[in-house]
Amino acid sequence: MNPEGFSTLITQAHQDVDGEDNWRNNRWSVVFKRALKTSDSNDTQFGGGKTPMAIAIWNGGNNERNGQKAVTQWNTLHH
Numbered sequence: 001m002n003p004e005g006f007s008t009l010i011t012q013a014h015q016d017v018d019g020e021d022n023w024r025n026n027r028w029s030v031v032f033k034r035a036l037k038t039s040d041s042n043d044t045q046f047g048g049g050k051t052p053m054a055i056a057i058w059n060g061g062n063n064e065r066n067g068q069k070a071v072t073q074w075n076t077l078h079h
Contacts, residue, residue: 012042012043019032019033046079049079054072
């Protein structure tokens, strides 16, 4: 999914990312895997070794939706 600004989220026709998660010691860890460059113009094209990123998480079991979510601070994705 791609945000286009506040209160927007666009669904992509297909997904180029694989991922695996692990719940251990009361913490989640997640690994995402994708080619650095793709043919999809809606995908971020990675290059230059690092990219700023943040993650938003909705907990549906807690009735979170729309703007109700947890958001990480900006992190640097090294690639």
